[in-house]
Amino acid sequence: MSGAPPPALSPRLNRLAPLVIFALLALAPLVAHALGAGHWVSLLTRVMILAIAALSLDLILGLGGMVSFGHAAFVGIGAYMAGILVHEGIGDLLVTVPVVLVCCAFYGAFTGAISLRTQGVAFIMITLAFGQMAYFFAQALYRYGGDDGLTLNARSTLAGFAVLNNKLVFFYIVLAVLVASFLLIRGLAGSRFGRALTGCRDNATRMASLGYDVLRIRLTAFVISGMIAGVAGILLANHTEFVSPAYIAWQRSGEFIFMVIIGGLGSLWGAIAGAAAFLLIEEGLSGVTEHWKAIFGPLIILFVLFTRGGIAGFVARLTNRNGGGHD
Amino acid sequence: MTEPVIRLAGLNKAFGALVVTDTVSLDVRPGEIHALIGPNGAGKTTLIHQIAGTLTPDSGTITIGGQDMTAASPQARSRAGLARTFQITSIIPSLSVEANVALAVQAHCAHPLSFFRTAATDDTLNGPARAALERVGLIERRSMRAGALSHGEKRALEIAMALALEPRAILFDEPMAGVSREESGRIVDLLASLKGRYAMLLVEHDMEAVFSLADRVSVLVYGRIIASGTADEVRTNPEVKTAYIGEDA
Numbered sequence: 001m002s003g004a005p006p007p008a009l010s011p012r013l014n015r016l017a018p019l020v021i022f023a024l025l026a027l028a029p030l031v032a033h034a035l036g037a038g039h040w041v042s043l044l045t046r047v048m049i050l051a052i053a054a055l056s057l058d059l060i061l062g063l064g065g066m067v068s069f070g071h072a073a074f075v076g077i078g079a080y081m082a083g084i085l086v087h088e089g090i091g092d093l094l095v096t097v098p099v100v101l102v103c104c105a106f107y108g109a110f111t112g113a114i115s116l117r118t119q120g121v122a123f124i125m126i127t128l129a130f131g132q133m134a135y136f137f138a139q140a141l142y143r144y145g146g147d148d149g150l151t152l153n154a155r156s157t158l159a160g161f162a163v164l165n166n167k168l169v170f171f172y173i174v175l176a177v178l179v180a181s182f183l184l185i186r187g188l189a190g191s192r193f194g195r196a197l198t199g200c201r202d203n204a205t206r207m208a209s210l211g212y213d214v215l216r217i218r219l220t221a222f223v224i225s226g227m228i229a230g231v232a233g234i235l236l237a238n239h240t241e242f243v244s245p246a247y248i249a250w251q252r253s254g255e256f257i258f259m260v261i262i263g264g265l266g267s268l269w270g271a272i273a274g275a276a277a278f279l280l281i282e283e284g285l286s287g288v289t290e291h292w293k294a295i296f297g298p299l300i301i302l303f304v305l306f307t308r309g310g311i312a313g314f315v316a317r318l319t320n321r322n323g324g325g326h327d
Numbered sequence: 328m329t330e331p332v333i334r335l336a337g338l339n340k341a342f343g344a345l346v347v348t349d350t351v352s353l354d355v356r357p358g359e360i361h362a363l364i365g366p367n368g369a370g371k372t373t374l375i376h377q378i379a380g381t382l383t384p385d386s387g388t389i390t391i392g393g394q395d396m397t398a399a400s401p402q403a404r405s406r407a408g409l410a411r412t413f414q415i416t417s418i419i420p421s422l423s424v425e426a427n428v429a430l431a432v433q434a435h436c437a438h439p440l441s442f443f444r445t446a447a448t449d450d451t452l453n454g455p456a457r458a459a460l461e462r463v464g465l466i467e468r469r470s471m472r473a474g475a476l477s478h479g480e481k482r483a484l485e486i487a488m489a490l491a492l493e494p495r496a497i498l499f500d501e502p503m504a505g506v507s508r509e510e511s512g513r514i515v516d517l518l519a520s521l522k523g524r525y526a527m528l529l530v531e532h533d534m535e536a537v538f539s540l541a542d543r544v545s546v547l548v549y550g551r552i553i554a555s556g557t558a559d560e561v562r563t564n565p566e567v568k569t570a571y572i573g574e575d576a
Contacts, residue, residue: 008472188442192433195422195446199430202419209379209417210434210492211405217440 009267009316017315018182018269025175029168041171042239043283048174049235051275052181054259055268056228059185061257062266063194064221065201069124070111070131071256074104074226076248078233080138083150083243091156093234100230107134108226112219131250138245149244156238164238174235178272181228186268188224197221262303264312273311330393331356332496332526333378333409338387340370340377340550347373348384349550355496355526360518362529362537365547366570371530372414374547375500378528379411380404392495406435408495412485412502414530420474424465424484427473428456431491459491463517479510486517496526503533515540538562546570 025048032040053075060066078100085091085099115126144150155164164170188194196217199207204214237243246252255278263274281299285292307314331354340348347370355361365371376382378389380401389397391407399407419427429452433439436451446452460466463483468476473484482502489497502518503511515536521527522540531537537544538558545555546567554564561567 190445190447191442192438192444192446192449192452193440193442195426195430196433196440198422199419202421203417205381206413206417206419207430208401209405209411209413210431210488211402212434212439213402220440 009264009312010320013316013319014267014269017312018186018272021269021272022175022179025178026172029171041167043279045167045171045174045239046236047276047279048171048178048272049232049239050256050259050279051272052174052178052232052235053229054256054263054271054275055178055181055185056225056232057256058260058263058266058268058271059188059225059228060218060221061260062268062271063189063201064197064218066116066218066222067124067257068115068127068222068225069250069253069257070127070129070134071225071229072248072250072252073111073131073134074108074229075233075236075252076134076138076243076245077103077107078230078235079237079243079247080141080144080150080233081230082156082234082237083152084144086152086154086156087144087150091152091154092160093156093158096156096234097231100234101227104226104230105223108223109219112222112226116215116218116222128250128253131248131253135245135248135250138248145244147245149242149246152237152241152243155241156234170239174239177231177235181231182268182272185228188221189268193217193220258300262300262310264310264314267310267312270310270312277311329357331390332392333528334388334390335374335378336388336390338374338377338389339385340373340382341385347550348377351387351547351550351552353545353552353555355528357495357526358523359542360522360527360529360540362531362541362544363547364531364534364537364544369547370550371547372500375411375414375498375528375530378498379409405492409498410489410492410494410496411498412482412489412500414500414504416478416481416485418473418476418481418484418488420472422473423469424471424473424476425453425456425460425469427484428459428487428491429453431459431488432456435492455491456487459487462490462520463487464513477510479506479513482506482510482514483517486514490521494525496528497521499527499529499531501530501532503531503536511536 028044029041032038057071060068081100081103082096085096111130115123115130118126139147155162196212200214200217207214259274259278260271262277263270282296285295333355335351335353338348338351351374363371373382377384380399383398388395391404391409394407396404396407419430429446432452432455438444457466457469460469463486465480465483465487468480476484502514511533518540529541541558543556544558544561545552546561548570553570554561554567
């Protein structure tokens, strides 16, 4: 990061912003229903699912300073396990969730233990390589569709009940998972562990000389982040009722990084806003022209160039000016 | 005779053909300031790195608090009671001044990486952190972002972080480097106030500071210790005069 540091987010803003975001999301289906725009519920469900993944990435990227280019692999593991378990007739969340958490923890511990021995560009390249290995592995799963992907003939059940089949119930389940992930990660950020993680981001040499095991701290964050992304994967597979190797492609990992940066690194609630902005702009532009990427790309570049601290930093500057903030 | 806290015996280190540490033996006793001086390129920083554990010597032994630590990691040495400050100030810029010191307190407490304990409001961390900040005169700056401190204040913060570890020995790597005259006077006073409590190894260019603070002085030239003794003995040593201090001393 170059230049002046992004504006500090006041504690008040950090308390209020997530409340506003979650309240808006909770009311969104009612508004959509009133306006007769039912498809918005599905779009917002997708936004929230990818926001969970972006939020989990913010734990290691924003708070931990680890630029992982393989985050989509965790989402892919969650999505594939959900799809495979449904395909094999044991698609209950009571089975799926523990299986995915364990798989993501092992995958995260294995790839993290290797990649976290490096830093900077080498770390990016190794996480990218692991991501691509996961991608080609998924392509080779012929029993589960290989290249073409796997269509789910049903959604996962919860203790035998097909609760995810109801659009609205699914929406609120995803919202609950999003809120829980946010509270979990914010709790971690404020804990002793979180402070040590920030220390390792800023100055690993100093942390080692204070007696901290830097690798262990980073690896723990990496594994937790991956497990949360895996949960996002389960929801994603159930939402689209389809999984394919494209979920794991490196472009997807890049999109998660964009979401976090657009939102404002390390701000957590910014990652949710970033995911929403990314997907809604994408949706809006793709409705206007089929060459929407030609507009979207430059838009992102301009955004990153001209807003320090992303959406969170932008909101912080606005509220500081208007609300008479004290810092 | 008390046992030295840090003892180096026959330490050697070479980078290819360049010998940077040549059979160095040296010890630091409890409560004393042992100063290490020498011209640029004499190998002072390389020696500090070997004591702190960021470089491993080719041969010889390093003992800290009676334990052989020659091949131990920096973390293990920190747990054995060794703290250090860095030649280039080394703090956590995005955290508050208080959080920086609290992070040092946290490092050696019972649950240093707990997920469940909120750090910012934890008085078992903040109490000792404030005490350390009080001692270095930074208590009024405690809520500031550490990155926004002046250079001299960052130096003082580093010392507070070292103190918060409750170490037995502290390595000071040029604590006065690049600070203003006024601030360096404050750091000299601070180091003087720590005498008797910690075993301190001080690497410093400021001769005035060294001779006023040190109980013993060792002179390192081309990786070798050419003289070692009290400030007066070293000051009058003819070899030291020619090799290091030169005519203007």
